[in-house]
Amino acid sequence: MKTLVFLEHHEGKLQKDALGVLGKAVSLGGEVEAVLLGEGVEGLATEAGKHGASRVYVADDVLLAAPLPQPRVDALESLVNDGGHDTVLFAATVLSADIAAGLAARLDAGLNWDLTDLVEADGRLVGKRPALGDSVYVDVGWTSEPRLALIRSGTFEATETGGTAEVEKIEPRLQDFSLAARMVEQAHEESEGPSIEDADMIVAGGRGLGGPENFALVEELAKALGGAVAATRAVVDAGWYPYAAQVGQTGKTVSPKLYVAVGISGAIQHKVGMQSSGLIVAINKDPNAPIFEYADLGVVGDLHEIVPQLTELVRARKAA
Amino acid sequence: MRPADYPPPFDLDEFVAAPGEPEIEVGVLVVGAGPAGLACAVRLGQLLEEAPELAERLGEVPVAVLEKGKQAGSHLLSGAVVNPRSLRRLFKDRVRTDEMPFLGRVEHESVYFLTPKRALRIPAPPTMRNSGNYVASLSQLGRWLADQAEEAGAVILPETTGHKLLLGDGRVRGVQTGDKGRGRNGEELPNFVLGDEVHAKVTVLAEGTQGHLTGIALERFALQGDNPQVWALGVKEVWKVAKPLDSVIHTMGWPLRAGAKYREFGGSFIYPMGEDMITIGMVVGLDYRDVELSVHDVLQELKTHPLVRKLLEGGERVAWGAKTIPEGGFLALPRRLHAPGLLIAGDGAGLVNVPALKGIHYAVESGRLAAEAAFAALQRGEAPGRRGALAGYDEALEQSFVWSDLKQVRNMRPAFGRGFWLGGAMAGAMTASRGNFPPGHASLEHDADQELFRTDRAKSYPVSDGKLTFDKLSSVFLSGNQTRDDARNHLRVRDRVPPEIAELWARMCPAQVYEVGDDAGDGDVHVEVTPSNCVQCGAITAKGGRLTPPEGGSGPEYKLT
Numbered sequence: 001m002k003t004l005v006f007l008e009h010h011e012g013k014l015q016k017d018a019l020g021v022l023g024k025a026v027s028l029g030g031e032v033e034a035v036l037l038g039e040g041v042e043g044l045a046t047e048a049g050k051h052g053a054s055r056v057y058v059a060d061d062v063l064l065a066a067p068l069p070q071p072r073v074d075a076l077e078s079l080v081n082d083g084g085h086d087t088v089l090f091a092a093t094v095l096s097a098d099i100a101a102g103l104a105a106r107l108d109a110g111l112n113w114d115l116t117d118l119v120e121a122d123g124r125l126v127g128k129r130p131a132l133g134d135s136v137y138v139d140v141g142w143t144s145e146p147r148l149a150l151i152r153s154g155t156f157e158a159t160e161t162g163g164t165a166e167v168e169k170i171e172p173r174l175q176d177f178s179l180a181a182r183m184v185e186q187a188h189e190e191s192e193g194p195s196i197e198d199a200d201m202i203v204a205g206g207r208g209l210g211g212p213e214n215f216a217l218v219e220e221l222a223k224a225l226g227g228a229v230a231a232t233r234a235v236v237d238a239g240w241y242p243y244a245a246q247v248g249q250t251g252k253t254v255s256p257k258l259y260v261a262v263g264i265s266g267a268i269q270h271k272v273g274m275q276s277s278g279l280i281v282a283i284n285k286d287p288n289a290p291i292f293e294y295a296d297l298g299v300v301g302d303l304h305e306i307v308p309q310l311t312e313l314v315r316a317r318k319a320a
Numbered sequence: 321m322r323p324a325d326y327p328p329p330f331d332l333d334e335f336v337a338a339p340g341e342p343e344i345e346v347g348v349l350v351v352g353a354g355p356a357g358l359a360c361a362v363r364l365g366q367l368l369e370e371a372p373e374l375a376e377r378l379g380e381v382p383v384a385v386l387e388k389g390k391q392a393g394s395h396l397l398s399g400a401v402v403n404p405r406s407l408r409r410l411f412k413d414r415v416r417t418d419e420m421p422f423l424g425r426v427e428h429e430s431v432y433f434l435t436p437k438r439a440l441r442i443p444a445p446p447t448m449r450n451s452g453n454y455v456a457s458l459s460q461l462g463r464w465l466a467d468q469a470e471e472a473g474a475v476i477l478p479e480t481t482g483h484k485l486l487l488g489d490g491r492v493r494g495v496q497t498g499d500k501g502r503g504r505n506g507e508e509l510p511n512f513v514l515g516d517e518v519h520a521k522v523t524v525l526a527e528g529t530q531g532h533l534t535g536i537a538l539e540r541f542a543l544q545g546d547n548p549q550v551w552a553l554g555v556k557e558v559w560k561v562a563k564p565l566d567s568v569i570h571t572m573g574w575p576l577r578a579g580a581k582y583r584e585f586g587g588s589f590i591y592p593m594g595e596d597m598i599t600i601g602m603v604v605g606l607d608y609r610d611v612e613l614s615v616h617d618v619l620q621e622l623k624t625h626p627l628v629r630k631l632l633e634g635g636e637r638v639a640w641g642a643k644t645i646p647e648g649g650f651l652a653l654p655r656r657l658h659a660p661g662l663l664i665a666g667d668g669a670g671l672v673n674v675p676a677l678k679g680i681h682y683a684v685e686s687g688r689l690a691a692e693a694a695f696a697a698l699q700r701g702e703a704p705g706r707r708g709a710l711a712g713y714d715e716a717l718e719q720s721f722v723w724s725d726l727k728q729v730r731n732m733r734p735a736f737g738r739g740f741w742l743g744g745a746m747a748g749a750m751t752a753s754r755g756n757f758p759p760g761h762a763s764l765e766h767d768a769d770q771e772l773f774r775t776d777r778a779k780s781y782p783v784s785d786g787k788l789t790f791d792k793l794s795s796v797f798l799s800g801n802q803t804r805d806d807a808r809n810h811l812r813v814r815d816r817v818p819p820e821i822a823e824l825w826a827r828m829c830p831a832q833v834y835e836v837g838d839d840a841g842d843g844d845v846h847v848e849v850t851p852s853n854c855v856q857c858g859a860i861t862a863k864g865g866r867l868t869p870p871e872g873g874s875g876p877e878y879k880l881t
Binding site: 091138233234236237243246249267268269288290317 | 799
């Protein structure tokens with residue numbers, strides 16, 4: 001097996017999910033290489049090496065500065081054709097999904113998407129894809145090489161193995177039609193603290209908070225922990241918090257080390273977005289709330305009393 | 321207090337438009353890939369195969385089928401025990417019965433009257449006998465029929481709703497499909513795509529229960545009969561079980577209440593689906609009056625009965641869904657099922673035999689007859705838009721077994737408005753007299769016209785244990801519904817209503833779409849609506865609101881129902 005992992009980066013940092021996918025590729029064995037496309041990205045190759053890549057291809061080109069898919073499809077096409085990779089893996093993002101689809105068309109290759117695991121069975125690579133609202137897992141395979149796969153965000157955790165990678169510079173030839181699109185503007189949604197997909201700690205608020213003003217409780221606790229704020233569909237629907245913070249079936253899937261659910265009943269639509277969190281703590285006044293069935297630690301009580309005290313304790317501990 | 325006193329903000333004119341420039345022109349446009357629409361498409365394909373010059377004249381797409389679900393079958397749900405008669409007639413020697421996607425022939429059947437702890441076996445009423453019939457998943461049957469229709473040359477357009485009826489010169493000219501990518505309040509999102517005008521020589525509405533364009537057409541062409549349509553709501557689950565069930569079971573009585581004042585007409589069905597699955601469902605007439613009645617919760621209650629619990633023991637729930645059933649029967653049929661350029665078939669026309677618990681074979685039969693009428697008019701070179709050009713459809717349907725079956729049982733459903741015991745006795749007399757006793761026609765009232773009252777019904781609903789009994793949200797999840805949260809709200813209900821009305825909707829809706837909101841002053845409350853939970857069962861239209869088409873491709877993703 002010769003695997004190529006596409007490493008996405010933003011603002012000079014490698015994306016955590018991509019490193020997680022790299023780690024998974026290494027654990028499957030064989031030759032694992034990675035590719036970095038962008039402007040001024042060579043420095044990131046060291047980190048890729050620490051996460052297990054034996055070789056990192058780096059294309060440093062001003063034409064690759066903007067996060068546009070087509071030039072990257074060009075680069076990957078020639079790289080895979082020359083390098084003879086039999087497997088190409090992507091951590092799913094808006095950009096990588098575009099690239100993977102384009103690459104599949106160029107190489108006439110099969111692409112499996114939304115995978116939550118990769119295993120080797122009887123010498124063949126098998127992907128696991130959740131279906132029917134995550135209630136069953138479908139085994140998917142490929143009938144030809146190269147095999148392309150998009151891994152669902154938040155699936156594999158990045159772990160350092162402490163290796164070093166050989167860096168190989170490449171100069172991709174870009175097609176004229178690939179340069180037809182240009183980046184007009186990039187804007188960021190204003191938010192404090194880490195984004196919920198990247199955060200190690202998340203404090204999430206639900207309808208049990210009683211009103212949008214009480215989100216302050218959640219924000220204070222998140223700030224004390226150095227984490228991000230998430231919300232349930234019900235409160236996003238009600239306009240208490242922006243959609244970007246929504247966790248669940250129709251929102252984001254997160255897997256922080258700590259997930260504190262405040263005033264969240266924990267319907268399955270929410271559970272599927274956060275069930276792979278490390279430690280789940282639930283604070284809810286209803287002892288029959290479904291969230292207590294899968295929380296590691298459950299506190300039955302009034303969140304208005306408990307959350308401010310918890311915030312104080314965290315602050316005191318951090319100060320000490 | 322009656323739900324009808326709080327009509328929804330709904331204007332028919334919003335869903336009618338004059339035809340402009342067509343994006344797509346087809347020969348016959350079928351709206352709805354269910355048993356009626358697909359049977360129609362299959363039959364048209366068979367007929368056009370024999371008439372190549374007509375097929376040529378109809379252009380590149382002689383037959384197209386619009387389907388609002390992700391694929392054919394996505395929104396199909398029924399019991400279902402199917403009488404194979406119409407499917408055999410449709411396919412003749414092309415497909416054998418054993419090649420149809422049935423899950424087993426009915427070998428044994430039993431009917432029970434339930435009390436809270438006991439089950440009394442009673443003789444099956446003659447209308448309910450099922451020997452020679454087959455158990456099927458209508459969702460699977462729909463997918464199979466779609467394959468047959470495509471093989472016969474039809475083009476199926478999934479994820480596409482029929483949004484507006486295109487009317488010009490007093491006739492139906494086609495359909496405007498629904499827009500995509502609108503936000504909650506109708507605003508255009510970055511991925512906005514405008515709907516298309518699909519023009520057709522004949523439009524066949526086969527939309528199923530609570531058909532949207534069907535409702536518009538019935539009103540626009542004044543096709544309604546003397547009696548209003550009435551509905552029932554069915555909620556069902558599919559279970560993977562340890563031991564096979566060898567018989568088709570129906571129950572009456574508990575958890576429904578027999579008293580006439582409650583108007584709780586209905587019962588349950590429990591069918592084997594092959595060796596390792598069982599389907600179980602509860603159907604209740606929507607003329608019920610208790611604000612606290614919830615068909616979903618009554619089904620959960622039913623599963624705690626010893627008879628049922630035993631069947632499900634060690635099993636696992638694998639599917640859930642809900643759908644309304646038109647129950648008015650013969651009395652509620654439209655005056656005509658055709659208008660210039662238009663035919664109406666299947667459940668949308670109300671072709672359901674309530675005492676027999678059957679409608680699929682009528683849907684197939686009416687779809688086939690609609691195809692033949694459309695074909696005959698086109699073959700004659702006649703403009704199908706001419707008045708009466710499609711009248712052959714009504715004539716053929718009136719000559720068919722569909723009509724005689726429905727006529728015979730016409731007064732059965734209204735009789736049960738008098739409660740279980742008297743209704744049951746009258747139903748027996750009607751059956752014995754083949755519909756001649758009592759003489760004349762009974763009448764029906766709108767479901768939304770029933771006076772409401774409240775009992776403490778909800779106290780007896782079991783708490784969800786996640787094993788045998790389930791809440792509504794986890795059920796919606798199991799339906800495969802992944803509608804985006806910011807999709808346009810397709811449900812029309814009053815925002816401010818008395819608390820009883822809001823609670824009626826909240827309890828009634830099996831998908832937890834409605835919640836009783838904050839105080840709105842003057843004793844009223846706001847109604848909180850979560851449209852993305854909606855599985856498009858249609859109950860809200862029967863009980864004081866209006867379901868309009870959601871974005872194409874949204875809603876449940878039924879596979880086994």
